[in-house]
Amino acid sequence: MNITDYFVNGILILLVVRQVRGSRLDLINLVLPVVLISATALYYLRSVPTAGNDLVLELVLTGSGAALGVLCGLTTHLRRKADGVHAKAGFAAAALWVFGMAFRMGFAFADDHGAGDAIADFSRTHGITSSQAWVAAFVLMALAEVVARLVAIRYRAHRLTSSTAATLPAAA
Structure with missing residues (x-):
């Protein structure tokens, strides 16, 4: 890992801080994570090899990421307020996000510091x-x-606003 790798991972970890602080679900907190991870993908992703068991590896880790994202989204606290739905990551959501980051960074660190032959x-x-x-x-x-975290949170927020709207009395 080089300084750029640590910088990119640091920015992604700062997203956790933003989530723990909590905020109203708006366009910024929908677009910002997608832009950051897309920029990361453009920086690192040169190809998606499919020979041998490469595709299996990619599918397993992609599925693991999706599972972590859904769990993170399900453990994020949502609250309906006058100005919209607010989301705040609790301990479990933050821990799941950090686990995913630490897993990826740990693998890269291990590869650079002696585990390369084993890998x-x-x-x-x-x-x-x-x-x-x-x-x-x-x-x-x-x-x-x-993406899975965003979808889970947005779906839950939609359900929260739909269920709240359904319980309000109709205006006469």
Whole structure:
């Protein structure tokens, strides 16, 4: 990992701080995570290898990211207020987000600090054809985590506003 990698991961971790602080669900907190993770994908993702078991690796990590994102979205506290729905990540939501980040950063750190041969052996044994497959898998994992979290929160917010609107008496 280089300084850029740490910087990108630091920005993504700052999203957790923003989520823990809480805010009204608006266009900014919908677009900002998508823009940041898309920029990250553009920076790291050169290709998505599909040879050997590369696709399996990518699907497993993408699925793991989606699962983390949904769990994060389900454990985020939503509250209806006069100006709209507010979301605030609690301990569980923040912990899940940080776990995903730490998993990806830990893998990169381990690769740079002595585990490279073990990862190469694992890759050969399991038919993973290149380091780009690992890069693609981790980038897709992060992308899936962000999108799944946003979808879960927005769906829950929609249900919250729909159920609130349904219980209000009709104007005469």
